[in-house]
Amino acid sequence: SQQGEEDPQALSIQEGENATMNCSYKTSINNLQWYRQNSGRGLVHLILIRSNEREKHSGRLRVTLDTSKKSSSLLITASRAADTASYFCATDPGWSYGKLTFGQGTILTVHP
Amino acid sequence: DAGITQSPRYKITETGRQVTLMCHQTWSHSYMFWYRQDLGHGLRLIYYSAAADITDKGEVPDGYVVSRSKTENFPLTLESATRSQTSVYFCASHGQGASPLHFGNGTRLTVT
Numbered sequence: 406s407q408q409g410e411e412d413p414q415a416l417s418i419q420e421g422e423n424a425t426m427n428c429s430y431k432t433s434i435n436n437l438q439w440y441r442q443n444s445g446r447g448l449v450h451l452i453l454i455r456s457n458e459r460e461k462h463s464g465r466l467r468v469t470l471d472t473s474k475k476s477s478s479l480l481i482t483a484s485r486a487a488d489t490a491s492y493f494c495a496t497d498p499g500w501s502y503g504k505l506t507f508g509q510g511t512i513l514t515v516h517p
Numbered sequence: 518d519a520g521i522t523q524s525p526r527y528k529i530t531e532t533g534r535q536v537t538l539m540c541h542q543t544w545s546h547s548y549m550f551w552y553r554q555d556l557g558h559g560l561r562l563i564y565y566s567a568a569a570d571i572t573d574k575g576e577v578p579d580g581y582v583v584s585r586s587k588t589e590n591f592p593l594t595l596e597s598a599t600r601s602q603t604s605v606y607f608c609a610s611h612g613q614g615a616s617p618l619h620f621g622n623g624t625r626l627t628v629t
Contacts, residue, residue: 438617447607447620448560493559495618502567503548503611504575505618509559 428494435499540608
């Protein structure tokens, strides 16, 4: 079963706009991670947020985590065509040797 | 990033054949994982390994066999391929602790 459920499944925006993707999960976590996947490639780690953190930034990325609601969001600001990819959240319960459970992903398309 | 490589990139095989997917990493990471990616299911964990000679089942292990005689290699074998095993297979690794996964570029397997 998928721990993370992402919303929306697909998002289409214009270059320069912000993109927000949401992830909900069901059980307790040690950390939550976001990955990006370009077409035909493997996943690339973007950012990790621990359960005791509420917000984290990395360049144009901003991640929030609300453990009371079991949800996270990924915001990409000032999007670029190169941001076009699928984005996945993944949860780590902390006791499982790093076995992550992935959501089904959000397909982001940024139009130039 | 040549740290984790998968081979072959594409494979077509027939039902009932045995096929082995290779994974090699150059970081000496302890933990290695095999995921399959299917539309509608996201990524699902097949098997993982915490160290050489230590392997364990993930969410969808049936029909697959793994071995890990050397830290850097983690081959995945389909003993008797079925059409339901048509998928994209990703190998991943990470070091100790809550560190992010590093993914290979995947093997696209088609079982006819």
